Amino acid sequence: xxxxxxxxxxxxxxxxxIVFTKPGWETRLARLISHVGSPPVWIVSMMxxxxxVVNAVMWGDTAVYLTLILLIPLAYVAYLVQQGKATDxxxxxxxxxxxxxxxxxxxSVAGLLYFAVVSAxxxxxxxxxxxxxxxxxxxxxxxxxxxxxxxxxSAAGAVLFWGLLGTPVFFLAVPLIMWSRVKLGRHTLTQTLxxxxxxxxxxxxxxLFGNL
Numbered sequence: 001x002x003x004x005x006x007x008x009x010x011x012x013x014x015x016x017x018i019v020f021t022k023p024g025w026e027t028r029l030a031r032l033i034s035h036v037g038s039p040p041v042w043i044v045s046m047m048x049x050x051x052x053v054v055n056a057v058m059w060g061d062t063a064v065y066l067t068l069i070l071l072i073p074l075a076y077v078a079y080l081v082q083q084g085k086a087t088d089x090x091x092x093x094x095x096x097x098x099x100x101x102x103x104x105x106x107x108s109v110a111g112l113l114y115f116a117v118v119s120a121x122x123x124x125x126x127x128x129x130x131x132x133x134x135x136x137x138x139x140x141x142x143x144x145x146x147x148x149x150x151x152x153x154s155a156a157g158a159v160l161f162w163g164l165l166g167t168p169v170f171f172l173a174v175p176l177i178m179w180s181r182v183k184l185g186r187h188t189l190t191q192t193l194x195x196x197x198x199x200x201x202x203x204x205x206x207x208l209f210g211n212l
Contacts, residue, residue, distance in 0.1 A: 030183035037177040039149050040070055042157040046127065053164055054121035061118050068111040069131060073104040092186055094146040101139040108132040122210070130156065130206040137198060148187045150177050151195030156203040163207070 023031075044066060051062040077100050080086035091097045112128040120128075134152060141147045154177045158170040178192040187195075 026183060030180040033176050033180040034150065034184060034186075037150060037154055037173055037180070039153040040074065042153040043070055043131075046157050046160050047124075049161065049164060050123050050127055054123050058120060058124065061115070061120060062124070064114060065111045065124075065128065068114060069104065069107045069135075073100060073107050076100060076103050090186065094142060097142050097146070098139075101135070101142045105132075105135045105139045108135045126206055126210040127160070129210070130203045133206065134198060134202045137202070146187065146191055147198065148178070148181055148192040148195035150181050151187075151192040152199035155196040155199030157199075159200055159203045 047062050047066055051058045077086060077089055077091060080091075080096070080100065081089055086096045086100075087093055091100055108128070108131050112125075112132050115125055115128050134156065138147055138149060138152065151174070154174050158168070158174055161170040162168045174196060178189070178196065181187040181192050182189055
């Protein structure tokens with residue numbers, strides 16, 4: 001009798017139905033922050049601000065640069081998702097990030113070379129150099145560890161906006177983005193801190209040595 005009861009309980013747990021639960025407000029907020037503070041948003045904002053500061057004539061060249069470093073890698077990720085080779089557009093699984101990161105690295109090299117060919121202003125060149133260095137470090141680290149790109153780009157963006165606009169207010173977005181990535185389970189706190197350190201140090205040192 002005891003065995004029969006256990007069997008009945010076990011059978012009651014077997015179902016083909018998938019139960020979806022509505023995420024809580026913290027998860028929904030984290031998703032919103034993560035989307036609004038995504039790397040493409042920061043990168044486009046940084047480049048448009050820099051282009052507006054140096055010369056409006058560079059809008060077309062800036063668009064070409066963004067295509068090389070952003071649109072082509074994003075299109076590749078979209079292809080991987082469509083083929084089932086990546087779980088999502090965030091490429092949450094570290095081992096799935098390796099090749100896309102090296103595609104981004106190739107785009108960063110091409111973008112810097114393009115700016116050099118068209119004799120882009122010094123500010124845009126320095127941003128391209130900083131992007132190339134950051135992308136290289138992230139690509140290499142991604143081979144064995146999952147560093148937060150969201151945190152790196154937001155920190156770099158805050159540094160740039162502070163330097164060009166004279167306000168540190170954008171630094172307030174950095175801990176929010178870090179929290180969102182940890183809340184969503186995309187990264188650990190250590191991985192987000194590493195991203196922030198990378199973003200601030202690379203952009204800061206690039207501008208420091210670039211102005212010497």
